[in-house]
Amino acid sequence: GPKVLQIPSHQIIDMGQMVTLNCDPVSNHLYFYWYKQILGQQMEFLVNFYNGKVMEKSKLFKDQFSVERPDGSYFTLKIQPTALEDSAVYFCASSLGNWASYEQYFGPGTRLTVL
């Protein structure tokens, strides 16, 4: 099926530092998403992004979080500064984004550890 790539697969950083998580979505998809999964729990929606803009964000999407996709390159999630509670696996997803299909495809995740 369609592949979403995420770089890096693991990231360990000190609290207070900045981190950028990168996502390469499916090439013809128009909607992009970030989700957060704490170990042993379900996936939780953070934010979606369409046409260069955030469409919707959850209460988990703190002020320290930002997303962008400059000129069709990686779709990124930046956290600045990081906090201990940001430790989790972050999943990127993308969808074609029209009423024909909102099916979301997920990347393999980036495991973020904040020390």
Added chain:
Amino acid sequence: GDQVKQSPSALSLQEGTNSALRCNFSIATTTVQWFLQNPRGSLMNLFYLVPGTKENGRLKSTFNSKESYSTLHIRDAQLEDSGTYFCAADGGSGNKLIFGTGTLLSVKP
């Protein structure tokens, strides 16, 4: 509270047997997705459903929007079916997924 409730939370099956997982929704949803998360954490898409039924090999899934539930039937369970099964509702907007708490399935020889 839990807008998407999955049951059971864990399940152990003998290889070759059948079972059903269930997802109940307390929110309006127009589509449902089912995923299998393997022990390494990767998510595999199983089904994307509008109201109705789809079948793929040994898996069959139904989404009943009037009664707000979805089921995933596994026939002739194999060892590689082990992992955590998640259902997710689109919340009516199509622009985000609301995940259930998952069913941890263990298939034993």
